[in-house]
Amino acid sequence: MNKLDEMMMQNVRTAALNADCVLVVADASAAPQKVTDSLEEGALKIIQTRPSLLVLNKKDVIKPGEIAKRLQWYGKFSGFDQVLAVSARYGHGIDELKSWLVSKLPLGPPYYPKGDLSDQPEKFFASEIIREKIFLQYMKEIPYVSQVNVIKYIERVPPAKDFIEVEIVVEKESQRGIMIGKQGQAMKTLATAARLDIEDFVGREVFLDIKVKVKEDWRANEDLLKYYGYSL
Template identity: 40%
Template sequence: MDLSVGDEFKSGFITVVGQPNVGKSTLINKLVGEKVVITSRKAQTTRNKIQCILTLDQAQMIFIDTPGIHRPKDKMGKYLNDVAYTSLKEIDLALFVVNAQYKPNNSDKQIANQLNALKTPVLLVINKVDQISKRDLLKRIQEYERLGSFEDTVSISAKEEINLDDLKDTMVEYMPKGPKYYPDDMVTDQIEQFIVAEIVREKILSFTHEEVPHSVAVEIMSFKEREDKDLVEIRANIYVERKSQKGILIGKGGKMLKKIGQTARKDIEDLLGTQIFLDLWVKVKDDWRDKQDALKMLGYRG
């Protein structure tokens, strides 16, 4: 496969940081044009660094999506923060994504201080501008710009795809000259099984009550392509911390688990372009978020 490009081609690695729920995952999905990173209104949706790839005629940009930086309550929370801060190292550009609806708070200041210590260029990205008046937006931009010395500020709405082309152009400006690391049609370097697990977890976050989401993990136990038909058979375990959470996930007569499986299967079929047989099992693993061996088993290695 020929990945050679001209001398003027640019490429680089971009980290996307910000508080939970400011729209980082939605932004990356919209930029790369695929649903690669799970999105949810629940905090701490993203747990693993995910490299997503945007290839343009003149540049290739590799995005690292990070967990939202927050005040950790357990080992899982500390792991999430460590992942976020580690991603700030050895990158070419950082996007500091904030929510236009709210004034900067202490968490924003903490993140800005980390970014101010970088030698890397930082773009301030004000998201959700469709939710605020133009007059209030100008005031909000000034409030956030006081937090640090940013190379540029771009106001967008990731969900409504407002000003995303301007953001792309601005990012390209700050990319160094470099090679094309990935083929044009590649949007992520994550294996399919990982994305499948994330899709299942997204459906759980969408359909279950508040006491379940942060206590859930998904492990793909088997992923087999049938030779006799166009079908992939997937078996996955869903781990929760308490029996009561298991009951909520299964639901009366198995209705909740069936709903999760049906909606996840549709997204997975769209991703893989083939029919899917999805077999989900719910298991209890007591207090797994505070157990180092459980974190490692479920893929959270830091």
């Protein structure tokens, strides 16, 4: 486990301590197994003291009769309060999932003014949109070794376009080559998809300039992780 993975797991543990309920996602298409065996001891204690839901995703890839068997098995052996089968791809069972979550969350005062969608700046959402497009386009190794840094975000008065300078960091030259693609076609596809979504989000036209750089083993480099904004 590299430094980035360690940091992310520590954040998960810290956040879990204040959880009002617990939701764990498992693969419905895989052979049934005790999910709790793969959880850390701390997570097990939280499940035992909070409302808990086991979500079996990918119900769309198995037969209806098998879904019923999976629900019965997990309901008997999982140790969760409730088990629900869903298909994230097609949205099946998502309304039931939302209803369960709402029913378990306590009422509380509003923390932000009504109408506010987020306290994060547009720069943050630009990086998140680009990160999403990386996952959707490359899917396998590349998303997990990529760091998206928005170097500049300059807002301009229309008809001038906002200027966004972005640096995508990977660990190897081979990964950089995959991300850019033959004659830059893969990067062009990525940049176009990201630009359109960013423009839709901010309500203005933007000029998106993306460069891909190599920083060997950046996920294990504490100095780089701090520079990129991660808390270690």
